[in-house]
Amino acid sequence: MPTVTGGAGARRRKRQAEMEQLLLAAMGRLMGEGQTFTELSVDRLASEAGMSRATFYLYFEDKSHLLRSLIAQVFAEIVETSRTWWDEFEHHDLADFHTSMSGLIATYRKHQSLVTAVVEVATYDPEVDQAYRGLMESIQDTTQGFIERGKTEGSVSESLPAKETAAALTWMAERTVHQMARVTSSDHDDRLARALAHIYWNTLYARPDDTR
Known part of the structure; x- marks a missing residue:
């Protein structure tokens, strides 16, 4: 029977993959407007992706x-x-x-x-x-x-x-x-x-x- 930890880990990986796709799309839109990745702040990326800064740091360092x-x-x-x-x-x-x-x-x-x-x-x-x-x-x-x-x-x-x-x-x-x-x-x-x-x-x- 799957452990709770294993199930939680799978859910976290799935959620991280969803966050990655949202952030990738956000990055494309913002860089398409002429901004470089270096210029983009975590706040700007997260906001464009429809998530909070806290959510970003929950999945990415x-x-x-x-x-x-x-x-x-x-x-x-x-x-x-x-x-x-x-x-x-x-x-x-x-x-x-x-x-x-x-x-x-x-x-x-x-x-x-x-x-x-x-x-x-x-x-x-x-x-x-x-x-x-x-x-x-x-x-x-x-x-x-x-x-x-x-x-x-x-x-x-x-x-x-x-x-x-x-x-x-x-x-x-x-x-x-x-x-x-x-x-x-x-x-x-x-x-x-x-x-x-x-x-x-x-x-x-x-x-x-x-x-x-």
Whole structure:
């Protein structure tokens, strides 16, 4: 039979998840008005989210804690959108890369204010920076595994350094999407997805006599 403590813990986690979604939406609205995350006070965020300052501190130590909680959720979503080519590596299909990049860009668009806040705060908050880099490194590690599998089965050149290539591709995609999403409308997203897909595909699979 479940314990009272266990039931209370589950209810608290559910309530915290609800608070996170309210605060994420509030953050998006306020940053959409031109405010930076650093400029936003806990009082302003809580008020916009329809909760009291006391309620905020019931679930989060501070704004940094809130950011770390939210970015973990968003990166889980980003990872999920990338599984088309991570999980279908044997097909070597350019269309799979395009689908994944389209999903990646759409996820960034959806959470643009959060990603902007994390990039901003990571420059001065070591905990946010560590959390952000840790999540990026997990994507990099998965990409490295993808490349190593391709080398084993012969579709990826044996001379391609897996770790360094994974790092370059991961950070290239993250920086490019973040910067482009800030200055272009969604009308440009398909062109960007196609560009990134070709870069990934040609990096991993193209041979001197076989480029697309």
